[in-house]
Amino acid sequence: MAQEVIVETRRLTKIYRDFWGRQKKRALNALDLQIHRGEIFGLLGPNGSGKTTTIKLLLGLLFPTDGDAFVFGEPAAQVKKNERIGYLPEESYLYKFLNAEETLDFYGRLFNMSSHVRHQQAQKLIEMVGLANDKKRILKEYSKGMRQRIGLAQALINDPQLVILDEPTSGLDPLGTRWMKDLILDLRTKGKTVIMCSHRLDDVQDVCDRIAILYDGELQELGEVNTLLEVANRVEVQGTGLPLSEELRRDLEVVFQRHGGRLESVGHPTTTLEDLFLHIVKESKAHPGRRFRPAVEGPAVPASSPADGPSGARVRESKPAAHS
Amino acid sequence: MILATLVVEKSPLQWADVPAGIATWITVVGGFATFFLALWLLCYALGLGSLIPAQKRLASIFTVAFLIALLGFACGWGLTSVSRAPDAQSSDAQAHSGGALLHTIGNACYLIGGATALAAFFFPFLVDLVQMRWRRVWALARLSFKEAIRRRVLWVFSAMILVFLFASWFLPYKPEDQVRNYVRVVYWVMEPLLLTTACLVAAFSIPTDVRSQTIHTIVTKPVERFEIVLGRFLGYALLMSLVLVVMTGVSLLYVFREIDPDAKEESMRARIPLYGNLTFRGKEGNYQGDSVGREWDYRRYIAGGKNSPQRAIWSYNDLPSELANRPEGKVPCEFSFDIFRTVKDKEGQEGKGVHCSFTFQTWHWDPKNEADYTRARNLPSADPNKLAEQYGIYEIFYKKIEDYHTQSVEVPTALFKNALNREPARPTTPGAEAPPELQVVVKFESGGQYLGVAKHDFYILDAEGTFAWNFFKGALGLWLRLLLVIGVAVTCSTYLSGVISFVATAFIYFAGLFRDTDYIKGLAEGTTVGGGPMESLIRLVRHESLVTPLESTAGTDFAHGTDWLYRRLLQAILHIFPDVDRLDWTSHVAEGFNIAMSSTVLLSTLMLLAYLLPWAILGYYLMKSREIATW
Numbered sequence: 005m006a007q008e009v010i011v012e013t014r015r016l017t018k019i020y021r022d023f024w025g026r027q028k029k030r031a032l033n034a035l036d037l038q039i040h041r042g043e044i045f046g047l048l049g050p051n052g053s054g055k056t057t058t059i060k061l062l063l064g065l066l067f068p069t070d071g072d073a074f075v076f077g078e079p080a081a082q083v084k085k086n087e088r089i090g091y092l093p094e095e096s097y098l099y100k101f102l103n104a105e106e107t108l109d110f111y112g113r114l115f116n117m118s119s120h121v122r123h124q125q126a127q128k129l130i131e132m133v134g135l136a137n138d139k140k141r142i143l144k145e146y147s148k149g150m151r152q153r154i155g156l157a158q159a160l161i162n163d164p165q166l167v168i169l170d171e172p173t174s175g176l177d178p179l180g181t182r183w184m185k186d187l188i189l190d191l192r193t194k195g196k197t198v199i200m201c202s203h204r205l206d207d208v209q210d211v212c213d214r215i216a217i218l219y220d221g222e223l224q225e226l227g228e229v230n231t232l233l234e235v236a237n238r239v240e241v242q243g244t245g246l247p248l249s250e251e252l253r254r255d256l257e258v259v260f261q262r263h264g265g266r267l268e269s270v271g272h273p274t275t276t277l278e279d280l281f282l283h284i285v286k287e288s289k290a291h292p293g294r295r296f297r298p299a300v301e302g303p304a305v306p307a308s309s310p311a312d313g314p315s316g317a318r319v320r321e322s323k324p325a326a327h328s
Numbered sequence: 329m330i331l332a333t334l335v336v337e338k339s340p341l342q343w344a345d346v347p348a349g350i351a352t353w354i355t356v357v358g359g360f361a362t363f364f365l366a367l368w369l370l371c372y373a374l375g376l377g378s379l380i381p382a383q384k385r386l387a388s389i390f391t392v393a394f395l396i397a398l399l400g401f402a403c404g405w406g407l408t409s410v411s412r413a414p415d416a417q418s419s420d421a422q423a424h425s426g427g428a429l430l431h432t433i434g435n436a437c438y439l440i441g442g443a444t445a446l447a448a449f450f451f452p453f454l455v456d457l458v459q460m461r462w463r464r465v466w467a468l469a470r471l472s473f474k475e476a477i478r479r480r481v482l483w484v485f486s487a488m489i490l491v492f493l494f495a496s497w498f499l500p501y502k503p504e505d506q507v508r509n510y511v512r513v514v515y516w517v518m519e520p521l522l523l524t525t526a527c528l529v530a531a532f533s534i535p536t537d538v539r540s541q542t543i544h545t546i547v548t549k550p551v552e553r554f555e556i557v558l559g560r561f562l563g564y565a566l567l568m569s570l571v572l573v574v575m576t577g578v579s580l581l582y583v584f585r586e587i588d589p590d591a592k593e594e595s596m597r598a599r600i601p602l603y604g605n606l607t608f609r610g611k612e613g614n615y616q617g618d619s620v621g622r623e624w625d626y627r628r629y630i631a632g633g634k635n636s637p638q639r640a641i642w643s644y645n646d647l648p649s650e651l652a653n654r655p656e657g658k659v660p661c662e663f664s665f666d667i668f669r670t671v672k673d674k675e676g677q678e679g680k681g682v683h684c685s686f687t688f689q690t691w692h693w694d695p696k697n698e699a700d701y702t703r704a705r706n707l708p709s710a711d712p713n714k715l716a717e718q719y720g721i722y723e724i725f726y727k728k729i730e731d732y733h734t735q736s737v738e739v740p741t742a743l744f745k746n747a748l749n750r751e752p753a754r755p756t757t758p759g760a761e762a763p764p765e766l767q768v769v770v771k772f773e774s775g776g777q778y779l780g781v782a783k784h785d786f787y788i789l790d791a792e793g794t795f796a797w798n799f800f801k802g803a804l805g806l807w808l809r810l811l812l813v814i815g816v817a818v819t820c821s822t823y824l825s826g827v828i829s830f831v832a833t834a835f836i837y838f839a840g841l842f843r844d845t846d847y848i849k850g851l852a853e854g855t856t857v858g859g860g861p862m863e864s865l866i867r868l869v870r871h872e873s874l875v876t877p878l879e880s881t882a883g884t885d886f887a888h889g890t891d892w893l894y895r896r897l898l899q900a901i902l903h904i905f906p907d908v909d910r911l912d913w914t915s916h917v918a919e920g921f922n923i924a925m926s927s928t929v930l931l932s933t934l935m936l937l938a939y940l941l942p943w944a945i946l947g948y949y950l951m952k953s954r955e956i957a958t959w
Contacts, residue, residue: 063548065957083459086550097541099471101478113467114549158545 007040010166010197011062015071018057018221031057033221034071039214041165044188044198046212046229048205053218055201056094059170062199063091075166087115090164094171094201096151100144104135104154107143108161115162129157148175156184167191170201178281185211206278209233239265242273340924341910341931349935351439356903357942358442361449362401364946365394386452393448400441407434453554453948460552468546468559473567476529482571485525489517489575506588507595511799511918514579519806522575526568526810527833530817532826533560543956553951557944561818568810576803580796597920598793601662604642604768606783611637620668620778627666627780632682632772639771640781643764644747648790651744657713659741660789661768664734666780682774683726688739690747691763692720717742726773739788793922802917804929808936809911813837815940819947823954840908852898860891906939 018032032054039045047055060066061073064081073080076088098107105126112122130139133153143151152175159167172188173181181204188211191198202208208215209229217225225232246252253270260267288294372387411431476482534556537543546556587596608617608630615638617628630638651659667682701719704710716722722743729735747765768786772779816836820829842848850856858864858874866878866887878884910932916923923929 060957063544065544065547066955083550083552086548089548091545091548093541093544095541097544099475099542101475106474110467110471111545111549114464114546114551162549 007042009038010041010076011037011039011045011199012074013037013058013061013071014073016058016061016068016073017070018054018061018066019069031221032061032218035218035223037216037223037226039197039199041197042192042195043213044192044200044211046208046215047199047201047218048203048208048215049218049224050203052220054221055218056170057221058218059168059199059201063089063168087162088165090159090162090167092152092155092159092167092169092172094174096143096148096155098143098151098155098158101142103142104130104139104157107154108157111158111161117162125161125163126157129160133157149177149180152176152180156187164196166197166199168199168201171203172200173202173204173207178278179285181207182278182282206276248272341927341935343927343931346931346934349938351435353938354442354446355435355438356442356900358397358438358445359401359900360903360942361445362394362397362441364949365390365397365445365448369394389451390448393444397441397445397448400437400439400444404434404436404438404441407431407437410434449945452952453945456552456554456948456952460555460558464551465555465559465562468551468556469563469566472533472560472563475533476564476567481529482525482567485521486571486575489521490578505595506591507583507920508918510583510587511802512914514582515802515806515914515917518572518575518579518803519809522568522572522806522810523813523837525571526564527813527817527830527837529567530560530564530814531821531829531833533564533818534821535824535826535829538956538958541957547956553954554948557818557822557947557951561814564814564818565811568814569807572803572807572810576800580799583799595918595920596795598795598798598922599662599787599789599920600791600793600922600924601784601787602644602648602790603784603787604644604764604766606781606786607641607643609637609639609641609769617781618778620780622668622780627782627785629666629668629778629780630770630772632777632779633775634773636772636775639769640779641770642768642783642786644766644768644788645764647744647747647765649748651788651790652741652748654741657741658738659744660736660738661787662734662736662789663786665729665785667729667731668778668780669776670778671776681728681730682772682777682779684729684779685726685771685773686724686737687769687771688716688722688743689767689769690720690743691765692746692749713740713742716740717746720746729779736789791922795920798922799917801923801925801929802913805911805913805923805932808932809837809908812906812908812911812936812940815943819943819950822947822950836905837908840906843902843905844907844909848902852895852902854891854895859888860894862887862890862894907935910935 013035016032016035016037017030019027020029020031022028031052035054035058037058047058049055057066061068062075062080064083064086067081075085078085099110102110108126108129109122112126117125130136133156135150135153135157138146138150143154146154152172156169156172159169169188173184176184185207188198188200192213200208200212212229214226214228215232216223248271253267256270257267369387369390372383407430411427411429411434534543537546543556547553608615608628610630617630617638617640619625620629630636630640665684697719701715701721704715704719705712712722716739720743722739724737727735727737744766770779770781770786813833817829817833820832824832847856851860854860858867859878863878863884866872866884867874872878878887913923913928915921
């Protein structure tokens with residue numbers, strides 16, 4: 005079934021010119037893109053690749069030199085479409101002399117929200133982003149992470165159908181990053197479309213359905229994350245419930261050779277640093293007084309909790325490797 | 329007793345001037361709109377600037393409108409030029425009426441051209457106006473208000489105002505000038521500080537938003553660009569209005585404290601004068617008064633002397649009926665003339681002073697009755713009131729005049745009863761105006777001297793207002809100037825940086841202060857001696873004197889043509905600058921004259937709105953076409 009196209013660009017081009025009209029930089033060149041309803045779409049690329057330019061063109065902050073951009077079927081420069089969009093800029097460009105409540109109230113007034121709904125929504129979002137204790141403080145006193153959170157809150161004030169996030173995890177610690185990613189995934193479950201711009205490739209890999217990779221204003225790659233990351237000429241096998249031994253290695257070599265392949269390596273898989281960090285924080289909260297102990301001789305101390313993380317890795321205390 | 333004098337160099341605005349003013353506005357602003365359309369179409373054709381939605385449709389509309397406007401202005405110029413040709417100006421009635429008709433049609437063509445350009449200029453704005461929501465504008469206005477309060481810029485300037493208010497402690501003045509001085513000090517302190525504050529906050533608002541990118545979170549909401557402009561304007565206007573109200577209240581308390589009782593009696597007033605039309609009578613039929621060589625030609629002069637035929641005459645029509653019913657039985661008339669002496673007082677008569685005679689005569693007065701009147705007047709039992717009511721004349725002989733002083737004479741209400749008596753109806757001659765209801769004829773009795781008079785030097789004291797309310801009305805003038813500065817600064821800031829916007833606004837304001845000086849007007853109207861710049865250059869090169877007419881050659885004709893173009897451009901440019909003088913009513917309050925609510929305040933407000941409207945539309949275009957994000 006054809007999915008509804010929320011965002012579409014047709015040969016979208018942006019050339020920056022100086023005051024005299026001379027071309028200075030071709031920031032985006034003939035970008036053709038379609039983003040469907042309910043997907044999380046990632047825009048990747050190094051600095052100067054055109055990611056932010058694309059975002060700004062979609063939001064009407066810039067005007068295209070050539071081509072078209074449509075959001076919800078309307079030209080990107082149309083103001084009306086903004087009623088269904090939420091935007092979190094890379095830096096928290098909010099008014100520092102307002103506090104959190106005033107900030108959300110101000111942005112809520114810019115939508116067709118009654119006073120009661122505005123107040124309710126603001127309180128709900130302040131709670132959601134964890135700023136309930138700081139809602140009376142002006143934004144000038146906030147840390148970067150707090151400003152990022154209130155920025156997200158203003159992006160969601162109108163319960164938008166399309167959420168555009170520019171470097172959403174910038175300035176957040178791993179806990180905040182996890183929280184943000186969970187939130188983004190939650191938005192998708194609610195049927196919202198998310199466009200995410202990021203340099204943090206692991207964040208994009210974790211949440212995005214499809215990605216576009218830009219370089220020097222040109223679209224270099226476009227597709228689903230899993231498909232793009234699949235290395236077709238390699239096979240990966242994971243197992244559990246058996247020790248790693250030389251006999252196992254020999255048996256696996258035979259199996260691979262029988263099928264025309266070659267065993268490259270066998271060993272324990274690793275978890276991600278993020279999962280390790282989150283696990284340790286969780287353990288610390290659950291067991292106050294927990295502290296690191298240097299590794300001792302003897303068999304490995306069993307992990308204190310079942311396997312965490314998507315890769316099935318196990319976390320254990322560090323100790324010198326026991327060689328068989 | 330020293331009272332007050334009000335120098336009024338510009339005729340006050342009248343409601344009767346509004347239709348002509350609207351026509352002029354359409355023509356002038358329409359001319360600028362035509363220029364704007366040309367510029368827009370040029371940029372579109374060359375592919376310059378940012379694309380905005382529906383550009384092609386707009387280009388078609390603008391093209392058609394521009395062509396019609398251009399045709400209108402061209403026809404208007406052609407027809408009015410022909411109407412000014414020598415043949416059309418001849419005394420021949422037919423040619424004259426033909427010239428007048430051409431002139432009228434030419435003006436109509438100007439109007440049509442201007443109106444068409446204006447319609448196209450306003451069109452996109454009106455379309456977007458439908459999308460505008462005052463709720464969002466109010467939200468942005470509140471934001472501006474809070475921002476200015478919390479950034480504390482305001483408090484610094486307000487503190488400075490309070491300090492400067494005490495400056496009068498150190499200024500020497502005569503006791504009778506106490507109120508005048510206090511009023512001038514408070515207004516002159518409030519004006520630069522409040523205007524500077526308003527200009528600063530308004531000029532830096534949008535550029536700061538753009539630089540700090542806080543505007544990104546607004547523009548990405550369903551907010552029309554013009555709502556941002558309007559919201560900023562309203563927010564700062566509201567803020568400065570509140571500041572002005574508080575400052576004016578504090579200033580009024582300051583003025584009221586420890587006032588000399590005499591000064592309070594004399595100056596703490598709000599006179600409502602009734603001015604007449606000033607004409608002169610002399611030997612020649614079209615006598616306009618004499619010039620005595622003063623550089624400031626505000627006044628014209630009549631010669632003194634027992635046999636001098638020269639008179640200054642103030643004529644009044646539509647006298648209020650209340651003048652005939654004054655309970656005290658008298659109506660005060662105040663005046664302040666200038667005395668230009670050509671000889672010293674004779675020995676033994678120093679300080680004797682000079683004298684004027686006043687004759688108040690109504691339209692009922694018939695010179696044929698002069699003999700009867702004189703006889704009745706000379707009777708011991710003569711009652712001037714009854715004589716005034718009966719004959720319609722009242723005379724004051726040899727009133728001593730003092731230079732630089734305002735003086736008063738009292739006229740019986742009976743005279744006004746006579747003037748207001750409509751029976752029989754005022755005689756009219758076909759083609760001529762009806763005689764005025766009241767004339768005040770002034771004769772200067774002192775030989776060898778000249779009496780300088782201007783229209784506003786003599787007035788009937790119609791009524792009195794309250795000083796405090798008049799003080800606040802004076803502050804209204806400052807409020808209008810604040811709106812002017814905020815409006816221009818916000819418009820400039822939609823495209824220019826904060827500093828440039830501030831400087832540009834300041835320049836426009838100060839240029840508005842000087843645009844009506846005699847020299848600038850002379851340049852624009854071509855009345856300066858020696859001609860325009862090209863003609864002056866020719867005179868310089870050829871060492872020709874300023875007053876010698878130049879020989880008509882191709883070169884001088886070209887120079888005259890260039891100078892004509894220069895004058896038209898200068899006239900157009902002068903329209904960019906606001907008439908700031910009209911919004912300054914400090915002298916009214918300081919001298920104790922009422923500021924008329926309807927004719928002065930309302931008309932000035934209308935004038936300001938007419939000035940700010942094109943700026944608002946310009947701000948709309950600049951903001952709409954501007955790329956908010958930078959790279």
